[in-house]
Amino acid sequence: MKGTILVTGGAGYIGSHTVIELAEAGYQSVIVDNFSNSSPEVLNRIEELSGKKVPFIKADVRDRQALKGIFSEYDISAVIHFAGLKAVGESCQMPLEYYDNNLNSTIALCLEMQAAGVKRLVFSSSATVYGDPERLPLTEDMPLSATNPYGRSKLIIEDMLRDLPAADKLNGSDTPWQAILLRYFNPVGAHKSGRIGEDPKDTPNNLMPYISQVAVGRREKLSVFGDDYDTIDGTGVRDYIHVVDLAKGHVSAIDNLLSDNPVTGVEAINLGTGNGTSVLQLVNTFAEENGVPVAYEIAARRPGDVAACYANADKAKSLLNWQAGLGIKDMVIDTWNWQSKNPSGY
Ligand code: NAD
Ligand code: UD1
Numbered sequence: 357m358k359g360t361i362l363v364t365g366g367a368g369y370i371g372s373h374t375v376i377e378l379a380e381a382g383y384q385s386v387i388v389d390n391f392s393n394s395s396p397e398v399l400n401r402i403e404e405l406s407g408k409k410v411p412f413i414k415a416d417v418r419d420r421q422a423l424k425g426i427f428s429e430y431d432i433s434a435v436i437h438f439a440g441l442k443a444v445g446e447s448c449q450m451p452l453e454y455y456d457n458n459l460n461s462t463i464a465l466c467l468e469m470q471a472a473g474v475k476r477l478v479f480s481s482s483a484t485v486y487g488d489p490e491r492l493p494l495t496e497d498m499p500l501s502a503t504n505p506y507g508r509s510k511l512i513i514e515d516m517l518r519d520l521p522a523a524d525k526l527n528g529s530d531t532p533w534q535a536i537l538l539r540y541f542n543p544v545g546a547h548k549s550g551r552i553g554e555d556p557k558d559t560p561n562n563l564m565p566y567i568s569q570v571a572v573g574r575r576e577k578l579s580v581f582g583d584d585y586d587t588i589d590g591t592g593v594r595d596y597i598h599v600v601d602l603a604k605g606h607v608s609a610i611d612n613l614l615s616d617n618p619v620t621g622v623e624a625i626n627l628g629t630g631n632g633t634s635v636l637q638l639v640n641t642f643a644e645e646n647g648v649p650v651a652y653e654i655a656a657r658r659p660g661d662v663a664a665c666y667a668n669a670d671k672a673k674s675l676l677n678w679q680a681g682l683g684i685k686d687m688v689i690d691t692w693n694w695q696s697k698n699p700s701g702y
Pocket of ligand 1: 366440441481542
């Protein structure tokens with residue numbers, strides 16, 4: 357066993373896939389989640405896939421007493437912090453809940469990590485911190501901005517985490533903070549087994565779960581938001597990344613933090629493939645590869661959307677020795693495998 361990793365939000369979409377990859381790589385996970393956007397059934401599926409029970413604590417990450425208990429019970433080597441609220445539209449309607457959950461969970465977590473002397477953190481950031489990109493592909497040193505409260509919560513947390521190693525220097529700390537901010541592009545797909553996958557509680561906001569719910573008959577048709585962008589076919593272009601590749605990126609980040617030569621201070625790293633795919637390319641690939649029709653209509657642009665967004669993924673390769681291995685075909689096939697086996701989710 358290589359070490360014990362506390363995974364906040366480990367019952368969620370990306371967290372559950374990461375717990376499986378951590379187990380494959382020889383790490384023990386401890387999950388803390390309040391099920392605000394996930395189902396307890398995920399834990400059974402994780403046990404089934406990893407062949408062992410993963411310790412689980414049902415708690416809110418803002419609850420410092422609960423965190424204290426976890427750090428005293430388990431010998432935690434590092435933390436991956438997924439827990440948070442993530443719907444852009446909802447964040448515009450209830451900004452305070454978003455700031456409360458996303459900021460206060462991170463503050464409580466870091467305070468308790470510091471108290472326990474555990475100062476190695478992987479944080480779930482997002483490509484949304486690049487705002488409306490000036491140039492593509494996006495490199496980590498490009499200007500950052502936020503266009504909605506969700507994105508702003510990620511930006512504030514990134515800044516806050518950068519203050520921690522600076523304080524270590526002032527305080528002469530001999531166990532300095534080391535944090536990797538992973539900026540995800542567009543996570544899609546599911547585990548090969550079809551036992552875990554993305555299970556939005558309400559109407560999906562994101563493209564891939566919407567496509568798969570149309571394919572399985574839960575929704576009538578997809579609205580394609582705009583076909584007059586300056587892109588290959590006029591529809592929006594994004595860097596879709598398979599969730600299993602993304603999960604492996606977290607294992608590489610943990611390997612780095614626990615190695616003899618970890619990053620110094622705080623490093624932001626893109627996790628993307630570097631390739632752009634349009635809405636219609638994704639819809640057509642889904643229909644062709646899976647042999648299922650996906651009804652769609654062209655609709656107005658969605659406010660706040662950018663024409664195109666994709667990563668330069670070189671830093672992840674050079675610092676973490678990680679790169680995406682799965683392509684669009686794997687993403688649509690694995691999404692459909694999960695959706696068709698679990699038509700109503702968990
Ligand atoms: P998810 O909603 O499936 O998972 C988040 C998990 O955290 C859920 O299980 C939820 O119950 C839990 N949670 C939320 N607030 C909590 C709290 N205060 N205490 C305890 N548990 C709490 O989301 P996901 O897609 O797996 O995303 C994980 C992280 O990655 C989030 O921080 C999200 O902002 C970030 N991210 C996601 C995407 C994406 O497209 N999925 C893209 C970029 C960044
Ligand atoms: C959205 C969020 C972003 C978040 C990311 C991953 C917004 C403005 N941005 O990004 O902060 O990090 O999800 O969770 O919400 N599309 C359709 N029809 C649909 C849904 C989407 O045509 O029903 C199009 C969109 O216009 C876009 C593409 O599909 O061109 C991808 O959309 P989506 O999956 O929502 O991701 P992003 O907009 O990239």
